[in-house]
Each structure stands twice: as C-alpha cells, then as structure tokens.
C-alpha cells in the first residue's frame with residue numbers, strides 16, 4: 001500500500017481509530033508518519049486523515065522547515081516543533097506563534113474568546129494583551145482607508161508600505 | 171468510598187461523573203519541554219501549594235517509586251491516564267483517601283486536577299475541582315491569557331481547560347445498534363461519545379464515556395449544563411430501549427445465562443466479566459433477577475488484572491488471575 005500523504009513510499013504505519021462511532025484508517029510511510037507526528041499527535045482528539053493534513057495545524061503542516069530560526073525565547077521551541085510534537089512549548093509560545101495557531105484553535109473551538117473561570121490574580125491586574133499581527137494589520141488597514149477617504153494619499157502610501165513590511169516579516 | 175463502590179443517581183446507567191481541569195505554570199515550559207529534574211521541581215511546587223488544602227487528606231507519590239502493576243492499576247481505575255502509568259520519570263500523583271480526587275503532576279500539563287464521583291454529579295464534581303484549583307492558584311502563577319483562557323500544552327484544552335464526562339452503561343441502545351447514530355448526533359452538539367474500557371474495540375461491556383469537546387468560548391457552567399442535559403436524554407432513550415428489550419425472551423435468556431456463568435464459572439477473564447455484568451445489571455435494574463448489581467459493577471473495576479495484583483500484593487499469572495476473579499465473583503453472588 002502506498003503512503004496517503006506523499007503517495008510515493010510504501011505505507012508502514014497504519015492507524016485505525018474509532019471516533020464518535022466513525023472508523024477512520026490512515027496509511028502513512030515512516031517518514032511522513034514521523035514528520036506529521038502521528039502516534040503522539042493528540043491523545044484525546046480525533047485523528048482522521050483530513051485532520052492530520054489540513055486539520056489541527058492547517059496548511060502549516062506542509063510548511064515544515066520554513067521557520068526553524070524563529071524560536072520562542074523562553075522554551076526554545078520553533079513552530080515546526082509544535083507541529084511535529086502536537087504540543088505547544090510554553091505559555092509564551094501562544095503569544096509568539098499566536099497568528100499561526102489561531103486558525104487551528106478556531107477550527108476546534110470557534111471564534112469566541114474565553115468565557116470561564118479567571119484566576120484571581122488576573123482579575124486584580126487585568127493584563128493588556130499585546131495585539132496580534134493580524135489585529136495590528138487590521139488596525140493599519142482601517143487607518144489607511146481613513147487616510148484615503150480624507151484624500152491624504154501620501155499618508156495612505158506610508159501605511160501601505162508599513163503593512164507590506166509587517167506581512168513580509170512574518 | 172470510591173465511585174465504583176457506591177450507588178449513585180441513575181445507577182445502572184450513569185456509573186460515574188468526572189471533571190478534569192488542566193492547569194500550567196507561567197514560569198516553566200510545558201512538561202514535554204522539561205527534563206525529569208525540572209518536572210520534579212514543578213511537582214514539588216504544586217505539592218507545597220496543595221498543603222493549604224485541608225478539606226481532606228491527600229497523599230503524594232512519585233510515580234517512579236510505584237511498582238509497574240500498581241501504576242497500571244491506577245489507570246485501570248481511571249485515576250490516571252494510561253500514559254502516566256508507563257512514563258513515570260519526573261511525574262507525581264496526588265490522591266485523596268477515597269480516590270475521589272486525583273491530581274496528576276507533569277502529565278500532559280503541569281497540573282491535571284480530577285474529581286470522580288459516583289452517579290450523575292457534574293455540579294458537585296466541578297465545585298470540588300474548582301475549590302482545589304483556587305487553592306493551588308494562590309501559590310502558582312497560572313499560565314492564563316484573557317482571550318485564550320488557561321493555556322495548555324495541547325490547544326484542544328484551551329479556555330476552561332475543563333473536560334467533564336459521564337460514564338454511561340448503555341446495553342439496550344448498543345443492542346439496538348443505535349450507538350453510531352447517537353455518536354454522530356452528540357458530535358454536532360459539541361460532545362464526544364466513545365467506548366470506555368477499550369482495548370481497541372468500541373464499547374466493551376456496553377460502557378461509554380460522554381464528554382464535552384469544546385473548552386474555549388463556553389463557561390464551565392454552560393458546558394456542564396449542556397453535558398448534563400444530553401446525558402439525561404440518552405438515559406431516557408436507554409430506559410425506553412430497555413423497556414422493550416426486557417420483553418424480548420431471547421434477551422431474558424441472555425440475562426439468565428450471564429447470571430449462570432457468573433455464578434458457576436471456574437475462570438473468568440476481565441473482558442468476559444465486564445460483558446456478563448452488563449447483562450446481569452440490566453436484569454437487576456429491570457427487576458428480572460435479584461443480584462447486587464452495584465457490587466458487580468465495583469467488581470468489574472476491582473478485578474481488572476493489575477488491580478487484582480495490587481489487592482493480592484503480588485504479581486499473579488493471567489491464569490491465576492482468571493481463577494481468582496471467578497472465585498471472587500462466585501463469593502459475591504453467594
């Protein structure tokens with residue numbers, strides 16, 4: 001049997017899981033299986049084929065090797081490590097890789113923010129969360145539109161370049 | 171009393187309730203990125219924080235100091251995860267005397283608070299877990315962000331970090347072949363239904379676990395309410411199905427045969443016991459036969475392979491265990 005991911009090598013890892021009564025089977029070659037972190041992916045989370053590839057970490061699973069230099073300062077983890085292990089490295093990783101993690105988080109949980117218990121320490125001292133890159137870009141877009149509507153094209157161009165720079169860097 | 175030795179609400183259908191909270195310290199990377207030494211440090215800090223919890227006596231044990239079969243027994247009783255029993259370095263378990271509270275340290279997250287109660291008791295289990303959490307919180311700087319809630323090693327637990335579940339015994343719905351449809355239905359409602367006591371096959375002993383899937387964007391109370399109302403609907407369906415089933419003479423025959431095997435077998439495997447007890451329990455709950463079904467359900471848990479070793483204080487062979495198991499069941503049914 002041929003690997004369902006690379007469609008080249010012989011499949012050696014066969015995963016069968018019954019989740020919510022639906023049996024799903026995946027056949028992977030050894031290198032794809034280890035690259036995708038199959039086996040230790042998510043113990044109590046559904047693992048079926050669409051989920052492995054376009055599921056939890058989305059298309060980023062195909063971008064392995066893209067960002068090994070971009071590491072979390074606290075735990076030393078890069079985004080590849082997170083995809084491969086299925087584990088986020090530390091609390092700071094959630095800020096560092098927020099933009100990359102967000103689509104996956106929303107796919108499981110939806111778009112709403114936390115609605116449950118809050119530690120007392122946090123209620124006393126509400127933290128100011130640093131805006132995400134997406135939010136910053138959205139803000140800049142609004143500002144640019146405003147500049148255009150005011151016919152301040154010079155300023156709009158500066159903001160446009162700023163947005164380009166931010167997108168390019170990340 | 172441990173949950174499997176007491177009678178709860180809806181006994182015979184809702185066997186137990188579990189609430190688990192995942193928590194992490196802001197000050198350390200998550201367990202997968204810690205070496206055994208640092209994991210031990212985290213364990214010690216939490217141990218220290220828990221000394222302020224005085225509602226009941228808690229014992230603290232390093233997992234690496236347990237005999238392997240002792241660790242597996244804890245997993246058989248659903249007090250720890252199977253992985254926690256096998257990978258023991260830098261991990262510790264905090265357990266209350268009656269086994270209602272079990273706290274895994276440095277499992278997938280730094281702290282996993284678990285409360286298990288008999289029957290359907292979601293609110294009580296949550297309140298207890300919440301209380302323990304609030305005690306720990308005073309000493310530990312929790313990893314928390316306003317938008318994402320409690321930060322967890324696996325993003326599937328973000329938000330409340332709460333996984334609540336009820337263990338359901340559904341022989342009639344299983345017999346009717348309704349489980350598949352039911353699973354699909356509850357999945358649409360943000361819940362998961364899966365076989366419990368599984369070694370790959372689904373629903374051994376007709377026992378299933380119904381749990382919440384979504385943890386972010388929903389409050390603990392709302393998630394519990396949702397779970398509770400779906401559980402009650404499933405219980406009602408199971409009752410309806412049982413009412414029909416007990417008029418079926420082939421099924422009655424199955425109940426009596428199961429009872430007969432339990433009373434007279436010389437050897438019983440854990441799996442066989444689980445399946446037989448399932449039918450006998452239905453017979454007892456429907457008033458067809460008179461057996462102590464609560465004790466039998468307790469026996470299913472306590473006569474699992476490693477747990478049997480622990481109670482005997484030695485490692486028995488499979489054959490010895492099967493003989494001993496059958497003997498204990500015969501004694502129980504007098």
Ligand SMILES: [Zn+2]
Pocket residue numbers: 003004005006007008009028029030031032033
């Ligand atoms: Zn492959």
Ligand SMILES: [Zn+2]
Pocket residue numbers: 072073074075076077089090091092093094
């Ligand atoms: Zn990190």
